[in-house]
Amino acid sequence: MISEKMAKMASGGSVIRAIFEEGKRLSAIYGKENVFDFSIGNPSFPPPGSVKDAIIDIITNEDPMYVHGYPANSGYPEVRRAIADSLNRRFGTAYTEGNIMMTVGAAGGLSCTMVTLLNPGDEVICITPYFFEYNNYVTTPGGKVVTVPASAENGFMPDVDAIAAAVTPKTKAVILNSPNNPTGVIYPADLLRKYSDMLLEKGREYGTVIYTISDEPYRELAYDGAEVPWMPGCVANCIVCYSWSKSLSLPGERIGYVVVPSDIADGQLIFDAEVVANRMLGFVNAPSLMELVVARCVDEPTNIAGYDANRKLLYDGLTALGFEGAYPAGAFYLWIKTTIEESAFVEKAKSYNLLLVPGSNFGTPGYVRLAYCVSPDMIERSMTAFARLAADCGLGK
């Protein structure tokens, strides 16, 4: 009787969330210290002290009607100005509050952006492996995901020719995600420029505009001083969806923003429609206290060193055991080959209380994703279990 689409989805659910719940179940049986949950991207470091200080200062000293009342649907202008100013300092841009809409996390921004852009039947290209929630944001307004593989041989970089071959007159957008979940790859500026030229050329050919949606929750998470190019600086018609979930460890608070640069096609119309979408989908506005908090923490550095140590520990441990995967340049995921059939690998891992997310959940079977936003202790304790898994898979010496 209820929505047929939702009845199907309710029985399916989120694979990552299901593993996360399985982890809690196993912990209750075997003890938390004997379960190795690498499933979910829940930051493992607390927010910086400046977040706590900002909350207490705002709650103590600001007018509560201002703090908790309705901001504009697009967010407090002064918050949006603080964000624009920070981006301008970092990336040499010239944004104003008119380019920034506050959102309920990057998920809220992506959802609003898809509703803003897509007519039913429009196509959105995603580069596999990719975060499967994109499917939901695309299908809400009746859009269709078209996948283009990024191959292991190519270091999981987007293949510009393959994307070009997938573009049709119905292609409305491409979603890019760099630093990438799940591969940890960072897309370099020259590749992005080549990609942008290709899309402009395709647009001329078809008389269309093909937007790029840059999903950037991991923007600050780049290791060894790697540069993450400012996407709208390399790519034409680019809309950015950002979140503080990872950079400030605030995933529960649902706070992020969308950047709609003025020089993209129909920029003002898109911005206005994003604000309507924010209201229409039921977000109304991003949470008000958190808007004020992030405005004060906009230049706060991310705890990269902590994740970097985990990256080394997990990568070195697993490659010593014979597992194969690229050393991630950003984000906090390790993407490794399963060596045996994926579901058998994942089940074997689970029998050792190792919780990994199957690659088919990112559109790329034969891999698993390990989130290393966990305690270094857990990584160390997990190595005995990984050694058993490696032995079962015929790895190692």
Added chain:
Amino acid sequence: MISEKMAKMASGGSVIRAIFEEGKRLSAIYGKENVFDFSIGNPSFPPPGSVKDAIIDIITNEDPMYVHGYPANSGYPEVRRAIADSLNRRFGTAYTEGNIMMTVGAAGGLSCTMVTLLNPGDEVICITPYFFEYNNYVTTPGGKVVTVPASAENGFMPDVDAIAAAVTPKTKAVILNSPNNPTGVIYPADLLRKYSDMLLEKGREYGTVIYTISDEPYRELAYDGAEVPWMPGCVANCIVCYSWSKSLSLPGERIGYVVVPSDIADGQLIFDAEVVANRMLGFVNAPSLMELVVARCVDEPTNIAGYDANRKLLYDGLTALGFEGAYPAGAFYLWIKTTIEESAFVEKAKSYNLLLVPGSNFGTPGYVRLAYCVSPDMIERSMTAFARLAADCGLGK
């Protein structure tokens, strides 16, 4: 090039929000004290001190990873239990955390509920006058709003026979809102029981289930000790969408919940689908800190006395000038007849810096809505302007 639906909506925008912005513009010209903005339901009293105390205590004493990390998509189980317990104490129900999903305000709850229930082409009955945002939540999954007028002669109570006449085999739900925005009416229990029997009868006739969605942001705002019946206690197959926006003056924080009682048709499936919808639409979860805050303030009384004083002041002032409208039993809106053609009335009012929302924005032309969640001072200062408006409309002696 962008979504045709959104391009149209972006040029339209929200009438209430546009008036709200107009108020800011006029304030800049004439001075804040000379503009009388009755447009938006932004609570005029600060949150109770317990909200501030809860925030500071949680931020100071709880683990920040718990406070700001991902809760379950449905919310913290302990928060949902606190809400269930409070409802059980007040309404003699037997809810558990399995009946409560935390939402991004009532808007988020309504949006998830519509996506959960509706197949494209399904019909949802709304009782005019009604909050126009319902149109958005219904059309996102492809549903269609069917309106049934509540007449002035009938004191703006729902007309059960008229609703019955509007039910078709495609009717999936009816949205009720009591205490009502914009009329201030509270629906009595006997009317609700008669309405419920009618829907059950219609469902048997068509072999369908017709759900009632109770939108309850004003539940605590009832004057003179008026009882607001617990809707699922009177109405079969009822889902409740609640928000603390009004009761705790937290509209900016986007915090509310959905109640899916276990005994409604497909109750468990609906609950599971609501949780998926919360993720799918991009909410992911209700803001985590605010979940913990409301759990501590769940039995906090609402500042009814303050709004009651405003209600008397505005109602007495306007009726003395000859305006016609019912004395509201709940919520914080006064619904009065325009006496002359609606848009002329609204424009004349604006020429005296009186900002009122036209009734046609609620599907019922010939009325205006005045939100009296304003300062008593503003109401007093506005009376000269209302007197001029009354004179222009040929009212008074």
